[in-house]
Amino acid sequence: xxxxxxxxxxxxxxxxxxxxxxxxxxxxxxxxxxxxxxxxxxxxxxxxxxxxxxxxxxxxxxxxxxxxxxxxxxxxxxxxxxxxxxxxxxxxxxxxxxxxxxxxxxxxxxxxxxxxxxxxxxxxxxxxxxxxxxxxxxxxxxxxxxxxxxxxxxxxxxxxxxxxxxxxxxxxxxxxxxxxxxxxxxxxxxxxxxxxxxxxxxxxxxxxxxxxxxxxxxxxxxxxxxxxxxxxxxxxxxxxxxxxxxxxxxxxxxxxxxxxxxxxxxxxxxxxxxxxxxxxx
Amino acid sequence: xxxxxxxxxxxxxxxxxxxxxxxxxxxxxxxxxxxxxxxxxxxxxxxxxxxxxxxxxxxxxxxxxxxxxxxxxxxxxxxxxxxxxxxxxxxxxxxxxxxxxxxxxxxxxxxxxxxxxxxxxxxxxxxxxxxxxxxxxxxxxxxxxxxxxxxxxxxxxxxxxxxxxxxxxxxxxxxxxxxxxxxxxxxxxxxxxxxxxxxxxxxxxxxxxxxxxxxxxxxxxxxxxxxxxxxxxxxxxxxxxxxxxxxxxxxxxxxxxxxxxxxxxxxxxxxxxxxxxxxxxxxxxxxxxxxxxxxxxxxxxxxxxxxxxxxxxxxxxxxxxxxxxxxxxxxxxxxxxxxxxxxxxxxx
Numbered sequence: 090x091x092x093x094x095x096x097x098x099x100x101x102x103x104x105x106x107x108x109x110x111x112x113x114x115x116x117x118x119x120x121x122x123x124x125x126x127x128x129x130x131x132x133x134x135x136x137x138x139x140x141x142x143x144x145x146x147x148x149x150x151x152x153x154x155x156x157x158x159x160x161x162x163x164x165x166x167x168x169x170x171x172x173x174x175x176x177x178x179x180x181x182x183x184x185x186x187x188x189x190x191x192x193x194x195x196x197x198x199x200x201x202x203x204x205x206x207x208x209x210x211x212x213x214x215x216x217x218x219x220x221x222x223x224x225x226x227x228x229x230x231x232x233x234x235x236x237x238x239x240x241x242x243x244x245x246x247x248x249x250x251x252x253x254x255x256x257x258x259x260x261x262x263x264x265x266x267x268x269x270x271x272x273x274x275x276x277x278x279x280x281x282x283x284x285x286x287x288x289x290x291x292x293x294x295x296x297x298x299x300x301x302x303x304x305x306x307x308x309x310x311x312x313x314x315x316x317x318x319x320x321x322x323x324x325x326x327x328x329x330x331x332x333x334x335x336x337x338x339x340x341x342x343x344x345x346x347x348x349x350x351x352x353x354x355x356x357x358x359x360x361x362x363x364x365x366x367x368x369x370x
Numbered sequence: 371x372x373x374x375x376x377x378x379x380x381x382x383x384x385x386x387x388x389x390x391x392x393x394x395x396x397x398x399x400x401x402x403x404x405x406x407x408x409x410x411x412x413x414x415x416x417x418x419x420x421x422x423x424x425x426x427x428x429x430x431x432x433x434x435x436x437x438x439x440x441x442x443x444x445x446x447x448x449x450x451x452x453x454x455x456x457x458x459x460x461x462x463x464x465x466x467x468x469x470x471x472x473x474x475x476x477x478x479x480x481x482x483x484x485x486x487x488x489x490x491x492x493x494x495x496x497x498x499x500x501x502x503x504x505x506x507x508x509x510x511x512x513x514x515x516x517x518x519x520x521x522x523x524x525x526x527x528x529x530x531x532x533x534x535x536x537x538x539x540x541x542x543x544x545x546x547x548x549x550x551x552x553x554x555x556x557x558x559x560x561x562x563x564x565x566x567x568x569x570x571x572x573x574x575x576x577x578x579x580x581x582x583x584x585x586x587x588x589x590x591x592x593x594x595x596x597x598x599x600x601x602x603x604x605x606x607x608x609x610x611x612x613x614x615x616x617x618x619x620x621x622x623x624x625x626x627x628x629x630x631x632x633x634x635x636x637x638x639x640x641x642x643x644x645x646x647x648x649x650x651x652x653x654x655x656x657x658x659x660x661x662x663x664x665x666x667x668x669x670x671x672x673x674x675x676x677x678x679x680x681x682x683x684x685x686x687x688x689x690x691x692x693x694x695x696x697x698x699x700x701x702x703x704x705x706x707x708x709x710x711x712x713x714x715x716x717x718x
Contacts, residue, residue, distance in 0.1 A: 106611035130585060132690040133642035133683065140682045154674055157715070164671045167615040167631045168679050170639050172608065173578070176600040177585055180593050196596060200603060207607025210620045211494060215501040222556075224499035224563035242529075252527075253503055256510035257559045260517035260529055267527025268506035 093152045097145075100163040108206050114171045117178035124181060134174060141168055179203075225254040228333035233259040235332045236308055241352040243343070245308035246301050248335070249286050265304040281306075291316040298324035298340075307343035311336045327364045329357065379554035379561060383569045386445065387412030389452045394660070396455040398653030402644075403462035404583070406576035411657055412452075413573050414637065417546070418663035419444055424542045425710070428521045431534065434545070435519055438552050480595025487602040488575050491620075495567040500621045505562075508544045508625050512558035515548035536717030540710050541669050543626035562624035570623045574633040575602070577640055584643045605632070626668035634668055635675070637661045642683045645696055659703045666710050673711030680704045 105111045121135050144150050145165045154162045179199040186192045210216075220227050229251055236245050237259065244263040247255055253268045269275055270282045281300035284293065294317050301309050309326065311317065313334045321328070326338040344361055347353045388405075391412030395403055420441060427437040470478075510526040518524055521542070522535040538544075544558075547566070551558045556565070575598070582597045608616020618625075619632025638661055644654040662680065665672035680700055688697035 100613075104611055104613045106614075108610040110610055110614075128690060129643055129646040132686045133639060133646040136686050137639075137642065137679070137683050140686070141679065144678060144682065150678075157674065158671075161671055163613045164627075164631075164669075165675055165678075166613075167618075167635055167671075168638075168675045170636065172601055172604040172616060173581060173636065173639065176597055176604055179600055180586070180597045183596065184590070184593055199600065203600065203603050203607050206610075207604070208609045209607055210609040210617065211498070211606070213500070213609060213621070215621075216498050217501070219497060219499035219563075222564045223559040225559060253501070253506040256513060256526065256529065257505055258513070258557070260510070260513045263529040265528060267510070268503055269527045272503070 090148050090152065093148045093155060096155060096159065096162065097148070097151050100166070101146075104163055104166050106208075108208075110171065110206060113175055113202070113206060114169070117175045120178045120182065121174065134170060134177075138169055138174060145169075223258060225257055228335065229254040230258055231332050232310065232335055232337070233262065235330050235337060236310075237261045238347075238352060238357070239354050241347065243307040243347075244305050245310060246281055246285060246297075246304065246306045247310045248312045249282075250312075251310070251335075262308075265306060279304075289315070291318050294319035294321050294324055297321075298326065302340065302342075307340050307347070309338045309340070311338065327361060329360055375555040376565075379550060379556050379565050382550055382553060383565055384409075386449065387416050389456070390415050390445070390448055392452040392455040392459055393448065394653045394656040395459050396653065397656060398651050399649075400462050400465075401583075401587075402580075402651075402653070403459045404466060404580070405463060406579045408459060410573060410576045410580065410637065411653075411660070414657065414660035414664045415448070416445065417667045418660040419448070420542070420546050420549070421663045421667040422706070424521075424545055425540060428539045428542060428545070429534070429713075431520075431523060433519045434515050434521055434548065434552075437521070437545070438549055441549060442553065474592075477592055477595060480599070484595045484598035484602065487599060487606075488571075491602065491606065492568040492571050495571055495623060496564055499563060502622055502625070504622070504625060504627075505559075507538075509547075509559050509562055511538070511544040512548040512551065512562070515545055516551050516558060521545055534717075536714070537670070539717075540714050541626050541667060541672075543629065543668055546667070547624070566624040570629060570633065571620075574605075574619060574623075574636070577633055577637045581636060581640050581643065584640070627671075630665060630668040630672065634661060634665045634672075635679075638665070638676075638679055642687070645683070645700060646687050646690060648691065650696060655699055655703070658700065659706075662703050662707050666707050670714055672707060673714055676707045677704050677711070 101111065118135065118138060125131055125135060151162060154165060183192050183195045183199060186195055221230065223230065232251065233255060236243070242261055242263055244265060246265055249271050252264070252271055255264065256267055265281055266277065266279050269277045270279055281304050284296045284300040292311055292315055297309060298321065309321065313336060321338045325341045327341055327344070328336060329339045330337040339357070344353070348358065388409045389412065391408035391410065394411040394415060395408045398407070423441045423444060424437055427440070507526045511522070514524045514526060514529060515521050522539040523531065525532045547558050547561050550561045554561070578601055579598060582594050586594045586597060605616050605620055608614055608620065611617065615631035615635065618628045622628035623632065641654060641658040641661055644650065645658065662676055665676050680703065684697035684700040687700070688694060
């Protein structure tokens with residue numbers, strides 16, 4: 090039970106961040122307790138919020154909730170109408186002043202309180218100007234289009250930075266793993282992922298090729314930002330395309346199988362024939 | 371061609387729910403017959419109908435196409451019926467427009483400012499992208515659903531076949547987005563990030579505007595635009611941590627979790643405000659049922675939050691009104707949520 094209480098406190102601290110939102114919320118509740126006369130509002134917002142606060146902080150309730158899913162227990166706090174009650178209390182406070190000038194000054198102070206206590210969501214470093222309606226990086230789109238075959242869904246291994254986005258755009262290519270692999274707390278393991286991402290400076294072509302074949306990958310996509318120890322050609326791959334900083338290699342074994350079964354697009358065959366026609370270094 | 375697709379998507383997301391909303395609103399009192407209430411009622415009705423239609427198809431491992439046919443047919447029937455319910459509501463809108471024209475310049479300016487702040491947030495949602503790792507599951511699931519015609523039978527991260535993903539299957543927001551994608555021809559990522567990011571923000575403010583109307587009635591109505599400006603700023607500055615309802619509502623608007631945090635829970639409080647009044651109309655109960663089912667549609671955390679919140683509210687409302695009928699009906703509205711919660715616990 091002590092552990093549950095600790096977890097509740099931890100969730101409250103994490104939820105509140107470095108702000109004083111919880112204090113503002115409690116102040117708003119106290120203010121409304123004394124000044125709100127409408128019985129419907131008292132019942133549906135004030136009493137209910139207080140009861141929810143007590144229930145959600147109750148160790149027995151929290152223990153049951155955490156048994157279901159400990160990681161997301163903090164979401165029960167969403168059921169507290171924090172924003173609605175705080176803003177309502179602020180407007181009621183503004184309305185208590187008699188002249189327009191006084192009301193305007195207090196309203197500006199209320200806006201300052203909201204702004205200074207909070208953090209603007211748009212200044213978050215994860216916000217970017219979008220370049221397309223999908224809201225995913227343009228290179229993912231070009232890469233997915235380059236990997237797609239009209240008559241077959243191949244398997245491709247991709248660099249980690251593409252994993253969160255690739256499958257949001259296309260399901261026409263299978264991937265041995267996705268974003269699950271880049272979340273360390275989820276504890277997924279893959280030898281292929283280790284071969285691709287284990288060394289941030291360099292790919293070991295032999296290791297990548299071996300692991301990719303174990304995972305039945307027809308395509309291996311490598312970032313041009315990293316060096317390649319050895320070459321994929323030595324591992325019986327050929328360079329199919331270079332798209333937005335990424336090399337797309339195709340396994341020659343899969344190429345033959347797909348070709349035999351008429352699964353390849355004409356441009357892939359053309360590219361392979363062009364590569365084969367080049368004199369060997 | 372592309373513009374027709376976007377037009378179709380906009381039609382499915384804006385006018386269709388708006389017309390559907392005429393059904394519950396028909397049974398509400400005149401004060402509640404507003405465009406915002408109509409739109410939010412229609413959205414919650416469409417989510418609730420999707421939940422009860424989709425879950426059996428998912429659990430029985432039927433094809434997505436079969437669900438698309440069934441759900442679309444139901445929506446078409448409801449749409450036609452809703453059109454026949456519109457008469458009284460449109461008359462109420464006309465009266466509201468006349469009443470607004472008579473408002474003072476201060477109030478009109480206040481509303482203009484509130485609309486500008488909210489409009490800027492919607493524009494920002496369309497023009498800026500926000501990286502959220504969970505999209506790699508939710509949007510990918512919508513893409514898989516549309517591509518392979520199966521629901522929760524493929525791993526979102528690889529595309530490989532897997533047993534039914536029972537943890538997520540009872541809250542099929544991605545499947546709903548796949549339905550929008552199938553009917554419009556717009557890719558699920560664009561449906562979610564460009565259309566729903568803005569449309570569900572609008573829905574959120576529709577819910578809040580109705581709460582605002584409840585809080586500031588009669589002589590206090592002049593403060594409504596001030597409240598709307600404050601709340602819009604509260605949401606904009608709500609990123610105090612990764613865990614707040616405001617952060618989820620503003621950065622993951624299109625995900626079920628964002629919908630729950632920003633829209634469904636405030637809608638629950640709107641229902642409680644309605645149900646706490648002495649005279650309760652049928653439409654308010656219809657809305658409560660739709661909101662409860664929409665909560666399950668949005669996220670599995672609803673299995674915990676909804677029975678708690680509705681149960682507590684039923685007790686307080688029962689004490690306040692000294693009656694048993696309203697609390698009993700409120701608790702009855704939770705039955706589908708509790709049943710689905712039971713299925714969730716058994717299947718996970």
